[in-house]
Amino acid sequence: MFRTALAAFLLAATPAAAQQLTPQETAQVDAIVARALQSTQVPSASIAIVRDGRIVYAKAYGDQGPGIAKGPSTDAKYPIASISKQFTAAALLLLEDEGKLRLDDKVAKFFPDISGADKVSIRQLLSHTAGLQDYWPQDYSFAAMEKPVTPQEIVDRWGKKPLDFEPGTAWQYSNTGYVVAGMIAEKASGMPLLDYLNARVFKPLGMKPVDQDLAIGKGYPLPTHRFALGPVRPAKPAAHGWLWAAGELAMTASDLAKWDIARIERSVLTPEDWKEQETVVSLTGGGSTRYGLGVSLGEHGGTPEVSHGGEAVGFLSSNVVLPEKRFAVVALVNADFGGAQDAITDGVTNLFFPVAAAAPAQNLNQVRDALARTLYDQLRSGTLDRAMLTANANYYFDATTTGDYRDSLTALGAPVSIVPLGGPRLRGGFVNRNYAINFADRRLIAITYAEPGAAGKFEQFIVMPGE
Structure with missing residues (x-):
C-alpha cells in the first residue's frame, strides 16, 4: 500500500510560502524528517517551522495514503488530537473576558450532577487537577468506541464516578475533564464549541480546521498503526464523538503554526490570557504540575517552552513553541506508533537552538x-x-x-x-x-x-x- 521511502521522499511537496531557510538548513531539516520516518516506518509527516514570528518552511513527506491524489501535500489536514485542548482552554479564557464565566467558578454552576461539582473549578478541569477519571487512558480504541457517543454520554459514564483524588491535590491527565470543560463553554456561549472557536479564533487567524471525525477518506491522510514490529496497517478511527473538546480538531501543519504565531505575537487572545494559559498550575501542597491551561510548560536551553502532543487512532502530533525566541515547529504524522513526531520537533528545535548535552552525573x-x-x-x-x-x-x-x-x-x-x-x-x-x-x-x-x-x-x- 505504501510507496518505498525513497520514492516517497522524491515525491515530497515543494515547500510552501517564502523559503526563509538557507540551503544547508533545508537539507538538515529534510534529513531530520527522513531519519525519523525511515527509522520508525511511519508513512508520512507534514511539518511547519516558524522563525522570527513567520512561517518560513512548510513541507509534506512520504506516503499520506490513497486519499491524497497528488501527495504528499501540505494542504492535507491531520488530526491534532490533544493539541486541541489548548483551543478549548482558549475558548473559556475568551468567555471569561466576555463576563460569561470565571475560571474559578465551580462546575456546579453549570452542571451540578458532575462528581465533585461543588469542589471542582473550571481552572482545575483545564489543568488536569480536578480528579475526574480519564475515559481514554488506553493507546487503542476499546469496544465502546465502535459506536458514536455524545459528550453527555461520556460524562454520564465517567464524569459521575468518585473522584480519583481531592481537587487540586494531584495532577492526572483527564480527557473527561476537557469534555466537561467543552460542555461548559457551549452552555456559557450558547454556541457549539467549534462554531465559537471558528468565530473568535480560527477565522481571525485564517485557519481552516475541521472536525477530526469528518477528516476521513478522500482528501485526508490515511491513519495507520502497527502491532509490535508487524507490518504497517490501516487503522480504523473511533466512532464519532469520542474526542470532541478533548481533541476534536484536524488541520494542516501551517494552520497550527498560525496559532503558534498568535501565541508569539500575543494576538487574538489578550496578553493576560496568554500569560494565564502559560502559567504553571501549582498543587495545594505546593508541588508543580509543569502544566498550564491546555499546554505543557518547560524550558529549552534556559528559555521557556510551551508544547503539547496529541494522539488519535492512527495519528500522532507534536507542537513546540519557544515564545521568547519567536520560534515554533509543528510535526503531524499519520501513524500512532514510532514517535517520529517528537523526533522531528526535537531535532528541528535543537538544530536552530542547540543545547549542549548535560554531562552525566558523577557518582x-x-x-x-x-x-x-x-x-x-x-x-x-x-x-x-x-x-x-x-x-x-x-x-x-x-x-x-x-x-x-x-x-x-x-x-x-x-x-x-x-x-x-x-x-x-x-x-x-x-x-x-x-x-x-x-x-x-x-x-x-x-x-x-x-x-x-x-x-x-x-x-x-x-x-x-x-x-
Missing part, C-alpha cells in the same frame, strides 16, 4: 577522585585551599610540609594521570582512597583519608614514591 567515587586531583594540583602549585582539610590535616601541612610538597612536585610537572588504586575502604571513621600518580618516567602513590560523603574534608593526603 560519589568520581567526585572524590576529582577532589583528590584538585588537592594534588594545589600542593604542587603551593596554593592550598585549607577549607578542604580537617583540623588535623591543616596541622600536618605546616610551612615546612607545604614547602617540600611544592618544591618537589613542581619539578615533576603535571602528571599524565591520577588513577584510583583499588576501591574505597573505611577506617577510623574516615574513607581511605589511594591513587597512582603517573608520569612519563615514574610513578608516585597518594594515600588519602577523608570524611564520608561528597563534600567530606581530607584528613590525610600523603604523597610518596611509587614502585
Whole structure:
C-alpha cells in the first residue's frame, strides 16, 4: 500500500510560502524528517517551522495514503488530537473576558450532577487537577468506541464516578475533564464549541480546521498503526464523538503554526490570557504540575517552552513553541506508533537552538577522585585551599610540609594521570582512597583519608614514591 521511502521522499511537496531557510538548513531539516520516518516506518509527516514570528518552511513527506491524489501535500489536514485542548482552554479564557464565566467558578454552576461539582473549578478541569477519571487512558480504541457517543454520554459514564483524588491535590491527565470543560463553554456561549472557536479564533487567524471525525477518506491522510514490529496497517478511527473538546480538531501543519504565531505575537487572545494559559498550575501542597491551561510548560536551553502532543487512532502530533525566541515547529504524522513526531520537533528545535548535552552525573567515587586531583594540583602549585582539610590535616601541612610538597612536585610537572588504586575502604571513621600518580618516567602513590560523603574534608593526603 505504501510507496518505498525513497520514492516517497522524491515525491515530497515543494515547500510552501517564502523559503526563509538557507540551503544547508533545508537539507538538515529534510534529513531530520527522513531519519525519523525511515527509522520508525511511519508513512508520512507534514511539518511547519516558524522563525522570527513567520512561517518560513512548510513541507509534506512520504506516503499520506490513497486519499491524497497528488501527495504528499501540505494542504492535507491531520488530526491534532490533544493539541486541541489548548483551543478549548482558549475558548473559556475568551468567555471569561466576555463576563460569561470565571475560571474559578465551580462546575456546579453549570452542571451540578458532575462528581465533585461543588469542589471542582473550571481552572482545575483545564489543568488536569480536578480528579475526574480519564475515559481514554488506553493507546487503542476499546469496544465502546465502535459506536458514536455524545459528550453527555461520556460524562454520564465517567464524569459521575468518585473522584480519583481531592481537587487540586494531584495532577492526572483527564480527557473527561476537557469534555466537561467543552460542555461548559457551549452552555456559557450558547454556541457549539467549534462554531465559537471558528468565530473568535480560527477565522481571525485564517485557519481552516475541521472536525477530526469528518477528516476521513478522500482528501485526508490515511491513519495507520502497527502491532509490535508487524507490518504497517490501516487503522480504523473511533466512532464519532469520542474526542470532541478533548481533541476534536484536524488541520494542516501551517494552520497550527498560525496559532503558534498568535501565541508569539500575543494576538487574538489578550496578553493576560496568554500569560494565564502559560502559567504553571501549582498543587495545594505546593508541588508543580509543569502544566498550564491546555499546554505543557518547560524550558529549552534556559528559555521557556510551551508544547503539547496529541494522539488519535492512527495519528500522532507534536507542537513546540519557544515564545521568547519567536520560534515554533509543528510535526503531524499519520501513524500512532514510532514517535517520529517528537523526533522531528526535537531535532528541528535543537538544530536552530542547540543545547549542549548535560554531562552525566558523577557518582560519589568520581567526585572524590576529582577532589583528590584538585588537592594534588594545589600542593604542587603551593596554593592550598585549607577549607578542604580537617583540623588535623591543616596541622600536618605546616610551612615546612607545604614547602617540600611544592618544591618537589613542581619539578615533576603535571602528571599524565591520577588513577584510583583499588576501591574505597573505611577506617577510623574516615574513607581511605589511594591513587597512582603517573608520569612519563615514574610513578608516585597518594594515600588519602577523608570524611564520608561528597563534600567530606581530607584528613590525610600523603604523597610518596611509587614502585
